[in-house]
Amino acid sequence: MYWDKAKECMSREDLEQLQLERLQSTLYRVATHVPFYRKKFKESGINPDGFSALDEMRSLPFTTKDDLRDNYPYGLFAVPLRDVVRVHASSGTTGMATVVGYTKNDIKNWADMVARILTATGVGADDVVQIAFGYGLFTGGFGLHYGAERIGASVIPISSGNTKRQIQILQDFKTTTLVCTPSYALLLADTMMEMDININALSLKYGLFGGEPWSEEMRTEIKNKLGIIATDNYGLSEVMGPGVAGECRECNGLHINEDHFIVEVIDPQSLEPVAPGELGELVFTTITKEAFPVIRYRTRDLARLLAEPCSCGRTLRRMSRVIGRTDDMLIIKGVNVYPMQIESILFDIEGTEPHYQIIVEREGRMDKVTVLVEVVESIFFDQMKKQRQLMEHIKKRLATELGIGVDVKLVEEKTLERFEGKAVRVVDRRRL
Numbered sequence: 001m002y003w004d005k006a007k008e009c010m011s012r013e014d015l016e017q018l019q020l021e022r023l024q025s026t027l028y029r030v031a032t033h034v035p036f037y038r039k040k041f042k043e044s045g046i047n048p049d050g051f052s053a054l055d056e057m058r059s060l061p062f063t064t065k066d067d068l069r070d071n072y073p074y075g076l077f078a079v080p081l082r083d084v085v086r087v088h089a090s091s092g093t094t095g096m097a098t099v100v101g102y103t104k105n106d107i108k109n110w111a112d113m114v115a116r117i118l119t120a121t122g123v124g125a126d127d128v129v130q131i132a133f134g135y136g137l138f139t140g141g142f143g144l145h146y147g148a149e150r151i152g153a154s155v156i157p158i159s160s161g162n163t164k165r166q167i168q169i170l171q172d173f174k175t176t177t178l179v180c181t182p183s184y185a186l187l188l189a190d191t192m193m194e195m196d197i198n199i200n201a202l203s204l205k206y207g208l209f210g211g212e213p214w215s216e217e218m219r220t221e222i223k224n225k226l227g228i229i230a231t232d233n234y235g236l237s238e239v240m241g242p243g244v245a246g247e248c249r250e251c252n253g254l255h256i257n258e259d260h261f262i263v264e265v266i267d268p269q270s271l272e273p274v275a276p277g278e279l280g281e282l283v284f285t286t287i288t289k290e291a292f293p294v295i296r297y298r299t300r301d302l303a304r305l306l307a308e309p310c311s312c313g314r315t316l317r318r319m320s321r322v323i324g325r326t327d328d329m330l331i332i333k334g335v336n337v338y339p340m341q342i343e344s345i346l347f348d349i350e351g352t353e354p355h356y357q358i359i360v361e362r363e364g365r366m367d368k369v370t371v372l373v374e375v376v377e378s379i380f381f382d383q384m385k386k387q388r389q390l391m392e393h394i395k396k397r398l399a400t401e402l403g404i405g406v407d408v409k410l411v412e413e414k415t416l417e418r419f420e421g422k423a424v425r426v427v428d429r430r431r432l
């Protein structure tokens with residue numbers, strides 16, 4: 001099922017031609033209407049009219065969150081405020097908020113892109129969609145809301161929080177589709193179990209989850225507890241909001257709405273493109289947005305692009321789930337390593353617990369990494385041979401995935417410290 005088959009299943013050649021034309025007009029517009037870009041292009045000696053191929057965009061300067069903050073609140077808008085019909089902003093917990101705007105046309109495109117991801121999950125006009133994302137300056141609630149209305153679904157704009165009330169509405173309003181963060185979906189499921197609610201009696205069929213990184217393991221848990229099809233979607237307010245990319249029913253990577261965005265994956269250190277399929281930082285250029293276009297926006301989100309075509313028939317390229325932030329990156333023996341990479345491998349291996357710690361030390365001039373992994377009791381005690389096999393297996397998987405050798409130590413359940421809130425997974429002794 002497609003929302004816009006002509007666009008979602010376009011040939012690569014046609015898509016790239018469309019991208020180039022839209023990029024050209026975007027560059028012209030930002031150079032004309034946004035002093036920040038005009039100045040930046042001038043400093044880098046870029047002629048915005050001179051782009052004749054997509055890969056020339058590598059010469060364009062990056063845009064960062066700091067650039068957005070420096071131009072607070074409206075400095076990067078490319079249209080006068082009278083043409084802006086909606087304003088959103090990200091929370092300013094670590095400094096000034098970043099403010100983004102939308103024209104009528106931007107809102108229409110946004111709703112269409114969200115309609116694509118809802119349709120790709122299977123949601124349609126007969127569905128009842130409970131949106132438990134926050135409504136307000138955050139893009140989550142309104143973003144999904146307009147898309148769900150666009151497909152003709154019945155929308156329940158309950159917003160976030162108040163778990164008991166969410167559960168009552170899930171039951172009474174016969175909600176078929178739940179929209180929230182994956183961790184909130186699990187909280188709802190666990191609370192319903194505590195309340196002895198028969199989850200099988202609910203009308204729930206689909207869940208669209210986003211707003212935070214989650215693992216395949218977590219998806220399995222949500223699917224099992226709620227008995228639903230659970231898909232991942234991705235977006236950020238600086239680029240648009242939810243709907244930048246979303247999974248189809250294959251649940252194997254998120255189709256990026258490439259007729260509206262050009263995606264690149266770069267090494268966050270060298271800023272050069274990574275090899276195809278390698279993990280790196282996602283960079284987006286918007287090519288249809290009118291009010292708030294961004295050129296080569298560095299998201300700090302880490303993912304990889306998947307090259308293989310998807311069996312659903314969509315030709316829009318897929319990205320892997322986001323596995324973390326560049327802020328968490330470690331450089332070990334010159335190789336970029338992300339704790340989430342290690343976590344996702346451990347989740348995958350039977351007999352290990354999701355508790356681990358990564359210890360980085362320096363022996364002489366060499367970095368040495370030891371991964372402490374908690375294992376289930378039955379393996380830790382009295383099964384030396386099984387323990388050794390498991391250790392070798394983990395070592396091999398980590399070496400293949402990370403590209404560097406690491407030591408693995410198995411430890412008894414509940415040995416590693418537990419944390420309230422964000423866990424400390426990495427102990428880097430090189431700097432001590």
Ligand SMILES: [Zn+2]
Pocket residue numbers: 248249250255310311312313314
């Ligand atoms: Zn697909």
